Amino acid sequence: MIEQPMMVKICDIIEESSTVKTFFFESNMQFEPGQFVMVWIPLLDEKPFTISYIQNNIFGISVLKRGLFTNALHAKKIGGTIGIRGPYGRGFSLQTNSNLCVIGGGIGMASLSAVIDRLNLTLKVHQGNVTVIQGTRTSAEIIYQKRFKNMNLCTEDGSVGFKGTTVKLFGELLKKQRFKQVFACGPEMMLYKVVELCREYCIECEVSLDRYIKCGFGICGQCDCSGHRVCIDGPVFNMEELSRMEDFGKTIMTKTGERVIY
Amino acid sequence: MPNIDLSIKLCNIRLNNPTILASGILGTTKALLKRVAENSAGAVTIKSISVEPREGHKNPTVITFEAGMLNAVGYSNPGVEAAAREFTDLQDVGVPVIASVIGTQKEDFVRVVEGISGLEFSAIEIPLSCPHTPGFGLLAGQGTPQATFEITSAVRRATSLPIFVKLSPNITEICNIAKAAEDAGANAITAVNSMGPGMIINIEAQKPILSFKVGGVTGDALRPIAVRCVYDLYKAIKIPIIGVGGISTGRHAIEMIMAGASVVGIGTGVYYRGVDVFRKVCEEMTQWMQENGFSNINSIVGGAHD
Numbered sequence: 001m002i003e004q005p006m007m008v009k010i011c012d013i014i015e016e017s018s019t020v021k022t023f024f025f026e027s028n029m030q031f032e033p034g035q036f037v038m039v040w041i042p043l044l045d046e047k048p049f050t051i052s053y054i055q056n057n058i059f060g061i062s063v064l065k066r067g068l069f070t071n072a073l074h075a076k077k078i079g080g081t082i083g084i085r086g087p088y089g090r091g092f093s094l095q096t097n098s099n100l101c102v103i104g105g106g107i108g109m110a111s112l113s114a115v116i117d118r119l120n121l122t123l124k125v126h127q128g129n130v131t132v133i134q135g136t137r138t139s140a141e142i143i144y145q146k147r148f149k150n151m152n153l154c155t156e157d158g159s160v161g162f163k164g165t166t167v168k169l170f171g172e173l174l175k176k177q178r179f180k181q182v183f184a185c186g187p188e189m190m191l192y193k194v195v196e197l198c199r200e201y202c203i204e205c206e207v208s209l210d211r212y213i214k215c216g217f218g219i220c221g222q223c224d225c226s227g228h229r230v231c232i233d234g235p236v237f238n239m240e241e242l243s244r245m246e247d248f249g250k251t252i253m254t255k256t257g258e259r260v261i262y
Numbered sequence: 263m264p265n266i267d268l269s270i271k272l273c274n275i276r277l278n279n280p281t282i283l284a285s286g287i288l289g290t291t292k293a294l295l296k297r298v299a300e301n302s303a304g305a306v307t308i309k310s311i312s313v314e315p316r317e318g319h320k321n322p323t324v325i326t327f328e329a330g331m332l333n334a335v336g337y338s339n340p341g342v343e344a345a346a347r348e349f350t351d352l353q354d355v356g357v358p359v360i361a362s363v364i365g366t367q368k369e370d371f372v373r374v375v376e377g378i379s380g381l382e383f384s385a386i387e388i389p390l391s392c393p394h395t396p397g398f399g400l401l402a403g404q405g406t407p408q409a410t411f412e413i414t415s416a417v418r419r420a421t422s423l424p425i426f427v428k429l430s431p432n433i434t435e436i437c438n439i440a441k442a443a444e445d446a447g448a449n450a451i452t453a454v455n456s457m458g459p460g461m462i463i464n465i466e467a468q469k470p471i472l473s474f475k476v477g478g479v480t481g482d483a484l485r486p487i488a489v490r491c492v493y494d495l496y497k498a499i500k501i502p503i504i505g506v507g508g509i510s511t512g513r514h515a516i517e518m519i520m521a522g523a524s525v526v527g528i529g530t531g532v533y534y535r536g537v538d539v540f541r542k543v544c545e546e547m548t549q550w551m552q553e554n555g556f557s558n559i560n561s562i563v564g565g566a567h568d
Contacts, residue, residue, distance in 0.1 A: 003326040007466035036362045038322070042469040046321035083467060215324040219287050220335060221309060227293035247293075256315040257290045258340030259348060 003217055005040040005083030011058070013078055016143040020107065021074055022052060022062045027084065030058060033114035034091030034208055034236045038216045040083030045069045048213045048231070050111040050185075051087065054118070062110035088216045089235050092206050093182050094118055101203075102181040102195055103133045105166050105186020109143055111208045111235075112185050116148060128139065129216070131173065135166035135186070166192040189262065190232050192249030195242055207234045212255055224253060266548045269557050270304075272502055272525050273424035273449040275358050276382050277304035279547075279558055280519065281540045284429070284506050284529035285310055285387060286335065288537070292349055299357040302541035304525065307387060308349060310362040311378070312398075313370045315341035322375045322472040325462060330481020330508065331530045332460055333435035334394040334474035337364060342377035349381055360426065366397040368416040371433035386423050388413060390439075391430035391455035393478045399455070405430050407442035408536075414446035426504060428452035431487045437498035444499050450529065452504040453491045456480045481530040484508045489521045496522025496564050510534040512546020519559065520566035 012024040014058045017120060019260065029037075039061065047069050053060030065074045076082065092115050100119060104112045112132075119130050132151045136142055139160035141155060153161030154169040162169045165262040166189055171180075184194045185208040198205035211223035211230040218232030226245040242248050251259045268279040282305045288294045289309035298306050318338025325332050339345065353357045361383040365371040375386055390410055392399030400441050403409055410427065427443035429436055431454035440451045456478025469518055488507025495503050503524025509515050510531030518526050531539040547559070556562060 002328065003324075004462065004471060005322070005325075005464060005467075007464065040322060040467075040471070042464070042467045043473075044320075045473065051416075081466070083464065083471075214321055214335070214338075216531060217326075218537075219530075220324055221288040221294050221352065222338070223288035224291045224294050227291070229294075230287075251289070254340070255317040255338065255342045256344075257338055258315065258344040259291065261350040 002168060003085055005038065005046070005085045007081045008084050010076055010078055010080050010082065016062055018199045019065045020062055020141075020143050021065075021120075022060045023073070023076065023082070024053065024058055024060045025082070025084065026057050027059055028057055029059070029087055030089035031087045031114070033088050033094065034111060035087040036235065037084050037086035038088065038213075039073070040085070041069065041072055042083065046070055046083070048088070048216065050208070052110040052113045054114050060161050062107065062113070064107040084260065088215065088231055090233065092208070092236050098129065099178060099180040100129070101131045101133065101173070101182045103166050103170055103171070103182060103184040103186070105135050105190045106141070108184075108186030108208070112183055113144055113147070115183050131177070131179070133169055133173070135165050135169065157227050166190060167197065170194060171197060175202055181205065184208075188249055195239060198239065205239050206236050209248070212233070212253060222253065222257060223236070265557060266551050268544060268547060270525060270559055272504070273385065275305070275424065277358065277525060279544045280525040281515065281526045281543050282360070282504060282525055283307055283540070284527035285389065287529040287532050289349050289362070291515040292352070292355065295355045295359060298537060299355050301538045302544055303357060304540075305358040305360060305384070306383065307360040307527070308345070309339055309343065310337055310341055310364045310389060311339050311374055312337060312364050313342055313373050315339065317345065322471050323474060325471050326481075329464055329483035330479055331533060332462055332472060332479055333456065334459070334472045334477035336474060337392070337395050337398060342374045346378055346381065349378070349383070352382040360385045360387050362387045362389060362435065363417070364389060364392075364398050366402055368413045371413055372420045373415050375417055379421065382424065385426055385449075386417060386421055387426040387428055387450070387452055388417055389428035389455055391428055393430065393432065393456060393459045394474055394476055400430055400432065405433055407435070407438045407441065410439050411442040411446045414443045414448050415481055418447035424449035426450045426452045426563045428455050429491075430455050431457045431484065431491050431507065436491055437494055440495050440499045443502050446502060450484040450502045450504055451495060451499060452506060453495055454484070454488045454507050455483055457487060462469065482508050485514060489518060492518060492521040492523050493566065496567065509543070510539060512543050512548075512550055513557070515543050515547055516550055516562065517561050520564070522564045522567065
């Protein structure tokens with residue numbers, strides 16, 4: 001494979017919330033839930049985005065408007081072009097068949113939405129069920145409301161759903177429900193606490209980590225987490241791997257490559 | 263079947279085998295160095311450190327093409343103070359660790375060398391040859407015999423550790439630069455840095471892909487040039503050579519050693535074959551030596567010369 005961006009046309013755009021848009025493009029790439037692409041805007045920058053929709057040859061990335069690059073992406077219209085290279089990374093391993101819980105914090109929900117799609121398809125066969133927890137700061141930030149029914153919503157300000165964090169809501173659900181496996185993506189402190197809860201309740205868990213990614217294919221060392229390259233060894237890690245990653249939930253690498261404590 | 267010995271001494275540093283992680287690849291943290299060491303690298307080099315922290319160029323910074331890789335990372339690094347916190351207790355890594363030190367002027371090199379002097383680095387490498395970072399290497403005029411002599415001399419006064427001077431393949435008078443480094447007290451020459459710079463344009467976007475537009479070329483495309491540089495250097499200087507450029511197999515490594523390298527650096531090979539490229543190269547070297555009746559790697563060094 002040659003690691004160079006290919007220019008693709010944006011074929012559709014959905015406004016998911018006041019700050020999140022999903023951009024769709026056609027590609028014959030093969031994606032697994034949890035994998036990501038590097039998105040290039042010529043002359044500006046290139047950033048990683050997880051694939052949030054996987055439908056035959058149509059793929060989507062859900063983008064939170066946050067800085068210079070994502071502002072420029074949000075200004076793109078249908079028919080506009082972006083550069084894509086990938087797919088990169090190791091996604092979620094979707095082998096379990098019932099009593100699953102998916103926990104998304106903020107834009108972390110994007111990474112999990114492809115998981116939910118895939119699980120719902122397979123679960124028709126397995127008769128299981130999927131519990132979805134989505135947490136944001138406030139109701140205006142909730143995404144995929146039409147896409148997924150019966151989500152367990154929570155907001156920090158209580159404007160919709162449970163008032164409190166995803167971790168708190170997950171803890172509440174654990175009092176009355178048993179889960180076999182948890183998939184989570186969101187702020188790393190949230191993930192850390194989710195993993196702690198899973199350990200306590202003996203639940204398998206996989207989480208998708210976020211690091212500053214440069215090359216995307218495992219050579220620059222910019223996304224290191226305790227000797228694991230988030231771009232190629234991850235971004236999804238299981239509990240056994242996380243237990244050997246001292247940096248998980250403790251330090252993050254800056255753009256200069258300095259490891260700093262949260 | 264002869265018993266194969268890949269161990270080698272480089273400037274009195276004992277290496278289990280002649281493969282070294284080249285600077286700029288995976289050398290950002292001690293944890294990654296350790297992982298590379300666990301994958302059989304004989305020694306590892308950290309990503310280059312400057313006095314001040316640097317974010318480097320914007321992305322894309324690294325792309326690949328049919329014959330190798332193009333990069334303009336722009337020397338992103340946390341600066342000497344943070345690096346000194348990162349690279350403590352280096353014996354944990356398990357193999358010798360080489361510090362790569364950069365600067366915009368000779369005083370900067372000295373400041374970085376002094377800043378890491380209390381740590382357990384086995385050698386100091388000074389790349390005077392980066393083709394794509396303003397203020398450093400070729401773009402700062404460091405690739406001349408005079409500048410090389412001055413910077414190497416300044417670093418020589420600042421440290422008693424072995425000094426490796428890393429040179430550019432671009433320069434036709436590479437032997438003169440290597441001699442200047444040798445005269446200034448360098449203990450080995452690392453040959454070579456990336457060549458070029460080169461450029462790759464996305465024709466649909468009608469723009470160069472790298473944010474810095476140009477970047478150093480490494481990988482397969484660089485290998486024959488690197489082998490020629492090492493061949494020429496072997497005749498011109500007495501100090502050992504670390505051969506770097508497009509090595510990803512045991513055969514490549516043997517070729518570079520026959521050209522005159524005592525050890526080989528591997529960088530882009532990590533992309534071609536994964537972090538365990540070091541183990542694979544060693545296994546392939548061992549097999550080749552068995553098949554061809556060599557038992558000691560030292561006996562191959564410079565073997566291609568008349």
